[in-house]
Amino acid sequence: MIELRQLTKTYGDGAHRTTVLDRLDLTVGDREIAAVIGPSGAGKSTLAACVNLLEPPTSGTVVVNGRELSRLDQRSLRDARRQIGTIFQSDGLLARRTAAENVELPLRYLGVTRADRRRRVAELLDRVGLAARSGYYPHQLSGGQRQRVGIARALALRPRVLLSDEATSGLDPEATASVVRLLKELRDDLGLAILFITHEMETVLEIADSVAHLDAGRIVEQGAVVDLLRDPSSALGRALLPRRAHGATRGGAPWSVSYASASVPADWIARAGAALGVDVALLGASIGAVDGHVVGHATIALPPGTDAARLVAVLGDLGLHAAPSAAPADAAREPGTIGRELEPVA
Ligand SMILES: Nc1ncnc2c1ncn2[C@@H]1O[C@H](COP(=O)(O)OP(=O)(O)O)[C@@H](O)[C@H]1O
Ligand SMILES: [Mg+2]
Numbered sequence: 001m002i003e004l005r006q007l008t009k010t011y012g013d014g015a016h017r018t019t020v021l022d023r024l025d026l027t028v029g030d031r032e033i034a035a036v037i038g039p040s041g042a043g044k045s046t047l048a049a050c051v052n053l054l055e056p057p058t059s060g061t062v063v064v065n066g067r068e069l070s071r072l073d074q075r076s077l078r079d080a081r082r083q084i085g086t087i088f089q090s091d092g093l094l095a096r097r098t099a100a101e102n103v104e105l106p107l108r109y110l111g112v113t114r115a116d117r118r119r120r121v122a123e124l125l126d127r128v129g130l131a132a133r134s135g136y137y138p139h140q141l142s143g144g145q146r147q148r149v150g151i152a153r154a155l156a157l158r159p160r161v162l163l164s165d166e167a168t169s170g171l172d173p174e175a176t177a178s179v180v181r182l183l184k185e186l187r188d189d190l191g192l193a194i195l196f197i198t199h200e201m202e203t204v205l206e207i208a209d210s211v212a213h214l215d216a217g218r219i220v221e222q223g224a225v226v227d228l229l230r231d232p233s234s235a236l237g238r239a240l241l242p243r244r245a246h247g248a249t250r251g252g253a254p255w256s257v258s259y260a261s262a263s264v265p266a267d268w269i270a271r272a273g274a275a276l277g278v279d280v281a282l283l284g285a286s287i288g289a290v291d292g293h294v295v296g297h298a299t300i301a302l303p304p305g306t307d308a309a310r311l312v313a314v315l316g317d318l319g320l321h322a323a324p325s326a327a328p329a330d331a332a333r334e335p336g337t338i339g340r341e342l343e344p345v346a
Contacts, residue, residue, distance in 0.1 A: 001027070001028065001029055001030050001063075001064070001065055001066070001160075001161070001193050002026070002027065002028040002034075002051060002062075002063070002064055002161055002193055002195060003026075003027050003028075003061075003062075003063040003064075004024050004025060004026045004027070004050075004051070004060065004061070004062055004063075005025055005060055005061045005063070006023045006024070006025065006059065006060035006061070007021055007023070007024040007025075007026075007047075007050060007057050007059075007060035007061070007062060008021055008022060008023050008024075008057060008058050008059045008060050009021040009043075009046055009050055009055065009057055009058050010058045019217055020043045020046045020217050021043045021046055021047060021050065021057075021217050022217040022218045023060065023218075024047070024060070024214075024218075024219055025219070026212055026219065026222070028161075028193040028194070028195050028210075029193060030160070030191045030192070030193050031187055031188065031191045031192070031193070032187070032193055032194070032209050032210065033183065033184065033187050033194040033196050033207055033208050033209050033210075034193075034194070034195055034196065034208065034209065034210045034211070034212065035196045035197070035198060035203075035204040035207065035208035035210070035211040035212070036195065036196070036197045036198075036211070036212050036214050037198060037199065037200075037201060037204050037211060037212070037213055037214070038199065038213060038214035038215055039199060039215070040199060041216075042214045042215055042216060042217070043214055043216070043217045044165065044166075044197045044199075044214060045165055045166075045197070047197065047214070048086070048163050048165040048195070048197055050062060051064070051084070051163055051195060052081055052084045052086060052163060053069045053070070053077060053080075053081065056070065057070060064080060064083060064084060064161055065080075065083055065160050065161065067080055082157045082159065083157075083159050083160050083161060084159050084161045084162075084163060085151075085154030085155055085157070085159035085161070085162045085163070086154055086162070086163045086164075086165070087147070087150050087151055087154050087162070087163070087164045087165070087167045088150075088165050088166065088167065089165065089166035089167060089169050089170060091138070091143075091146040091147050091149065091150040092150060093138040093146055093149055093150060093153075094138075095137065095138055095139065096137070097137070098134065098135050098136060098137055099125065099130060099133050099134050099135070099136050099137075099138075099141065099149045099152075100121050100122075100125065100134040100135065102138075102149055102153055103121045103124050103125060103149060103152045103153045103156060104117050104121050104156075105153065105156075106153060106156040106157055107120060107121070107156050107157075110157065120156065121134070121156075122134070124152040124153075124155055124156060125149075125152055127152065127155070128148040128149070128151055128152045128182055129148065129178075129182070130145060130148055130149060130152070133145060133149075142175060143170070143171050143172070143175050144171055144172075144174065144175025144176070144178045144179060145175075147167060147168075147171065147175070147179050148178065148179065148182060150167075151167075151179070151182060151183075151186075155186070155190075159192070160191075160192060160193065161192065161193045161194075161195070162183070162186065162192050162193070162194045162195070163194075163195050163197075164183070164194060164195065164196045164197060165197045166197060166198060166199070167179060167196075168180065168198065168200070168203055169198060169199065169200060176203060177206075180203065180206050180207045183196070183207060184207065196208060201239055201240060204225070204240060205225070205240050205241065205290065208225050209224065209225060209291070210222065210223060210224050210225060211223070211225055211228065211236065211240070213235075213236050221234065221235060221236045222236075223236070225240065225290055225291075226290055226291070226293045226295060228240060229241055229259070229290065229295040229296075230258070230259060230260045230261065230295060231260075232258050232260065232321045232323065241286060241288075241295065241296060241297070242286075253301065253302060253304065253306075253324065253325075254283060254299050254300070254301050254324075254325035255299065255300050255301070255302065255311065255322050255323065255324055255325055256297060256298075256299055256322070256323050256324070256325045257297060257298045257299070257300055257315060257320050257321070257322045258296070258297040258298075258320065258321045259287070259294060259295050259296050259297065259319065259320060259321075260319060260320060260321040261319030261320075262293060262294075262319070263319045264294060264318060264319040264320055265318060265319075268315075268318045268319075268320060269282055269300070271318060272311075272314050272315055272318060275314045276302075276306060276307075276310060276311060276314055278302055278303050278306055279303065280300050280301075280302060281300060281301040281302075282298060282299075282300055283298075283299040283300060283301055284298065284299050285297065285298035285299070286298075299325055308324075
């Protein structure tokens, strides 16, 4: 478990003082993957450095597994740091050592006996799906495999907490998927609290239970991923699952509909049509499951003259949030949306 309270980090002083992290509150529970997303320069790596106390916070507290790290003496701090495994964008493996030797390094430093090291390394490489690659050198492994060796090494001292700073950035989609799958297994099997830092929104949707949006050192929005996706007013929710503009159909006014509850029936379109006594046309949708929760949004069209207030009420009863869709003319101006290719139909 990681608890950050009012964590603040400034560099420099006087006129050169800059606040890189500004009073952050963030909790990562055991068995939770909390993503921190933000653009380059937002302060993400500084946050990672403050959590393992490579950088001392200027003010605020960092509590890891119930221990306040900022209060520990050097010796206890070294101990506490062993409870935190860290992985970075660069796997940081030693090029002249095999996968097994790289994983073994932290155990050697701790003076673990040879037999115990051997057993533990085999166990760790098996854990990350690389038992058959133990004798390979880093250059003989793919990017995703190297990153998994890095994860095995980070797990060598049995940490309860894992920090990941852009660990999937720069990996191809398949390698990213293998790392994401592994981190979720580690969350579930070992109960790790994982702080997953990234600038890639798609990966957040794949991996995270909760997410905080860091911008210029401030958390501007945070919450459980499912809650954000179900909240039509959430900018972060919309960024996680971008809405596409779907052009209007003949005569029908388009409406944007989003899943706002856990109990939306699969046949909601038919039910809404029956309740309203009209045909509901589906123009487009992005609907998916996040950890078994159905989330998403759709664009529908209704015949002219449909009672808007009744529509909102009927869909509301079905667990959906409805609002008139952006005018197709606006959507068409937005680059990269399919609205661009569609001519409004008279
Ligand atoms: N040691 C340092 N001294 C001064 N400024 C720093 C230092 N480290 C980072 N910064 C500044 O802090 C800001 C956030 O950097 P960083 O945490 O690396 O962002 P991110 O990882 O989100 O890209 C940047 O503006 C960077 O220049
Ligand atoms: Mg960074």
